[in-house]
Amino acid sequence: MVYQLHYWPSIQGRGEFVRLALEAAGASYVDVARGDASNGQGLPALFHCLQDESVARPPFACPVLVDGKRMIGQTAAILLYLGPRLKLVATSEADRVWTHQIQLTIADAVDEAHNTHHPVGAGLYYEDQKREAARAAKEFRTQRIPKFLGWLETVLARNPKGDKHLVGARLSYADLSLFQLVAGLRYAFPKATQRVLMKTPLVLGLHERVSQHHRVAAYVRSERRIPFNEEGIFRHYAELDG
Amino acid sequence: MVYQLHYWPSIQGRGEFVRLALEAAGASYVDVARGDASNGQGLPALFHCLQDESVARPPFACPVLVDGKRMIGQTAAILLYLGPRLKLVATSEADRVWTHQIQLTIADAVDEAHNTHHPVGAGLYYEDQKREAARAAKEFRTQRIPKFLGWLETVLARNPKGDKHLVGARLSYADLSLFQLVAGLRYAFPKATQRVLMKTPLVLGLHERVSQHHRVAAYVRSERRIPFNEEGIFRHYAELDG
Numbered sequence: 001m002v003y004q005l006h007y008w009p010s011i012q013g014r015g016e017f018v019r020l021a022l023e024a025a026g027a028s029y030v031d032v033a034r035g036d037a038s039n040g041q042g043l044p045a046l047f048h049c050l051q052d053e054s055v056a057r058p059p060f061a062c063p064v065l066v067d068g069k070r071m072i073g074q075t076a077a078i079l080l081y082l083g084p085r086l087k088l089v090a091t092s093e094a095d096r097v098w099t100h101q102i103q104l105t106i107a108d109a110v111d112e113a114h115n116t117h118h119p120v121g122a123g124l125y126y127e128d129q130k131r132e133a134a135r136a137a138k139e140f141r142t143q144r145i146p147k148f149l150g151w152l153e154t155v156l157a158r159n160p161k162g163d164k165h166l167v168g169a170r171l172s173y174a175d176l177s178l179f180q181l182v183a184g185l186r187y188a189f190p191k192a193t194q195r196v197l198m199k200t201p202l203v204l205g206l207h208e209r210v211s212q213h214h215r216v217a218a219y220v221r222s223e224r225r226i227p228f229n230e231e232g233i234f235r236h237y238a239e240l241d242g
Numbered sequence: 243m244v245y246q247l248h249y250w251p252s253i254q255g256r257g258e259f260v261r262l263a264l265e266a267a268g269a270s271y272v273d274v275a276r277g278d279a280s281n282g283q284g285l286p287a288l289f290h291c292l293q294d295e296s297v298a299r300p301p302f303a304c305p306v307l308v309d310g311k312r313m314i315g316q317t318a319a320i321l322l323y324l325g326p327r328l329k330l331v332a333t334s335e336a337d338r339v340w341t342h343q344i345q346l347t348i349a350d351a352v353d354e355a356h357n358t359h360h361p362v363g364a365g366l367y368y369e370d371q372k373r374e375a376a377r378a379a380k381e382f383r384t385q386r387i388p389k390f391l392g393w394l395e396t397v398l399a400r401n402p403k404g405d406k407h408l409v410g411a412r413l414s415y416a417d418l419s420l421f422q423l424v425a426g427l428r429y430a431f432p433k434a435t436q437r438v439l440m441k442t443p444l445v446l447g448l449h450e451r452v453s454q455h456h457r458v459a460a461y462v463r464s465e466r467r468i469p470f471n472e473e474g475i476f477r478h479y480a481e482l483d484g
Binding site for chain 2: 055057058059060070074076077081093094100101104105115120123124129132135136139140144148151154155158159160
């Protein structure tokens with residue numbers, strides 16, 4: 001079965017957490033909105049997916065994963081669904097809930113990163129909320145990045161199976177999401193993030209090992225990986241770093 | 243087994259979504275931080291739970307559910323864990339993932355509601371970000387409340403098992419969370435929410451039916467239900483409604 005991923009075609013965004021899981025597992029998938037409209041793909045297909053009135057269980061927003069007749073929205077719910085299928089989560093219920101708990105905490109960090117450039121609301125441009133963004137970014141840089149990465153460092157340090165993975169001794173989707181969180185923070189807030197990473201060597205180490213995973217490395221080098229840019233969640237506005 | 247819930251003792255907050263599930267199911271639980279420190283409860287027990295260095299899988303923040311040796315953080319992960327145990331979710335994987343997807347979308351609405359009074363950051367007082375809050379609340383009132391409640395209305399309208407529940411034909415934790423979302427929005431933004439609810443009769447109907455559920459009704463009348471207040475997520479600042 002070929003999975004269909006529906007997500008904005010020009011940003012990594014929240015869809016990237018799904019892309020990374022599919023890529024790391026070597027799964028067959030179509031990144032629908034990046035395809036050609038003449039093949040029934042592209043943005044028209046994305047909008048159809050979001051607006052199709054015949055869908056009994058409509059998504060609120062993308063990313064959306066389509067697996068045959070199943071349609072699943074919400075990044076963390078998609079990973080909950082894909083984890084066992086892609087062998088990116090352990091088999092015990094305890095490990096699965098813990099992996100999900102980590103994913104949800106990373107998602108909170110991602111939400112807060114987005115909030116730094118859109119504190120007033122996602123419906124307004126950054127340029128219309130720069131003053132508010134400067135204040136929000138300072139709080140995020142000085143309080144929240146250290147807290148989130150510090151917590152992930154503790155999770156790695158306390159893992160009874162060793163500090164090479166967040167859960168157990170194998171790669172999980174939470175490890176992939178850590179990779180993406182660190183990559184995004186480094187892009188958006190290079191100075192602030194570097195200072196924190198010097199104090200969280202286990203987080204940095206896991207980020208680097210995931211970046212060297214053969215399928216992840218091939219993906220990141222490919223044109224399938226959309227570069228970070230100032231339309232996505234992690235945006236580099238020099239005035240917000242420090 | 244008696245569940246232990248660790249959450250701030252003076253607010254509903256995110257812990258309320260867990261309290262409602264436990265209450266609606268008639269589960270035995272201790273709301274630890276509201277107990278007496280001389281009995282090993284109260285805030286010292288909460289802080290111990292959050293800071294205990296012997297915990298291999300430490301929570302990032304509360305709410306935290308303790309079930310024997312298991313310790314689970316993140317509201318949605320707690321509900322994922324409790325759902326089957328409290329019979330507040332259907333048995334099929336498809337229904338479980340869908341229920342979780344709805345929960346995560348409600349959680350997004352809750353995050354955005356919190357953001358209206360703390361757009362710059364949770365570490366600063368409301369009084370220090372009132373100007374930013376006024377802008378954020380306008381966006382939330384006019385764009386986001388209609389979008390979230392409108393989506394829930396669509397979910398109810400399209401449920402093949404009828405429009406009385408979000409998933410299938412039985413009460414789930416997602417229904418309880420809808421109840422709490424509507425209660426919170428009505429408290430914080432009474433005028434704006436009332437305007438939207440006039441257009442989302444199925445959402446209003448489900449909210450009212452949950453409020454009449456015998457265990458939920460008894461809970462809401464009891465002193466176990468902490469009143470809404472201006473320390474929690476849903477805060478009534480008249481200047482932010484309109």
